[in-house]
Amino acid sequence: MTKQLAIVGASGHGKVVADIAELLGFTVKFYDDAYPSKTHIEHWPIHGTCADLIVLNTSDSSFGYDVVVAIGNNEIRLQKIKLLQQNNFNLITLIHPSAVISQYAAIAQGTVVFAGVVINAFAKVGAGCIINTGAVVEHDCIIDDFAHICPNVALAGGVIVGSKSWVGIGSQVKQLVSIGNNCLIGAGSTVLKNIPDNVIAFGSPAVAK
Numbered sequence: 767m768t769k770q771l772a773i774v775g776a777s778g779h780g781k782v783v784a785d786i787a788e789l790l791g792f793t794v795k796f797y798d799d800a801y802p803s804k805t806h807i808e809h810w811p812i813h814g815t816c817a818d819l820i821v822l823n824t825s826d827s828s829f830g831y832d833v834v835v836a837i838g839n840n841e842i843r844l845q846k847i848k849l850l851q852q853n854n855f856n857l858i859t860l861i862h863p864s865a866v867i868s869q870y871a872a873i874a875q876g877t878v879v880f881a882g883v884v885i886n887a888f889a890k891v892g893a894g895c896i897i898n899t900g901a902v903v904e905h906d907c908i909i910d911d912f913a914h915i916c917p918n919v920a921l922a923g924g925v926i927v928g929s930k931s932w933v934g935i936g937s938q939v940k941q942l943v944s945i946g947n948n949c950l951i952g953a954g955s956t957v958l959k960n961i962p963d964n965v966i967a968f969g970s971p972a973v974a975k
């Protein structure tokens with residue numbers, strides 16, 4: 767039977783998620799709250815809002831679509847994932863075939879892992895995260911739920927990234943450093959010291975804004 771996947775979020779990020787899903791053999795359908803003012807993303811039609819998807823899944827027992835949320839904003843992604851879980855959707859984890867994931871790493875539900883990512887032994891990645899193109903998550907790292915590790919980020923061994931934190935493109939984080947919850951690390955930063963919760967920091971070395 768064909769694998770079927772509803773993608774919530776018709777954005778640039780959603781296009782990459784759809785590409786991975788198709789590579790893995792899924793038929794995809796997009797849903798986005800901008801519907802009906804937005805009806806397509808590239809060649810893919812948008813079939814309705816997230817609420818429409820929930821109604822469809824509730825009213826039609828043969829609908830049978832798994833779901834993934836492809837929204838870059840960490841807080842909105844969290845809210846949509848919680849809503850879909852409350853409505854009994856099967857939230858899947860998508861991993862690009864070129865990603866290298868240690869047999870000893872753990873990745874929780876609803877996370878997407880893009881092309882060229884490496885996740886090494888005993889790293890733990892929480893639920894609803896984005897591990898973006900080419901990121902390296904070294905051994906023993908802990909990435910909490912709904913974080914976004916942007917393209918080409920390098921997290922050295924034992925780094926902790928808190929819930930809903932965003933580590934900007936091309937950043938690097940020294941071993942054993944902790945980044946708190948709800949942080950934003952600017953593009954191209956070098957994080958050498960712990961960052962407390964709710965802080966925007968950038969630069970090399972990264973300092974709080």
Ligand SMILES: CC(=O)SCCNC(=O)CCNC(=O)[C@H](O)C(C)(C)COP(=O)(O)OP(=O)(O)OC[C@H]1O[C@@H](n2cnc3c(N)ncnc32)[C@H](O)[C@@H]1OP(=O)(O)O
Pocket residue numbers: 898916917933934935950951952953954955966967968969
């Ligand atoms: C697939 C994808 O596309 S994933 C998306 C990847 N994108 C990212 O990672 C972007 C991350 N965001 C950033 O780096 C942003 O610049 C932020 C959030 C750190 C700061 O944004 P803002 O608050 O809007 O800051 P703003 O752009 O006004 O810049 C303020 C000052 O900080 C400097 N600055 C901003 N970001 C950085 C940075 N990453 N590193 C060094 N300096 C920076 C600016 O040059 C500016 O300096 P100036 O006052 O001397 O001119």
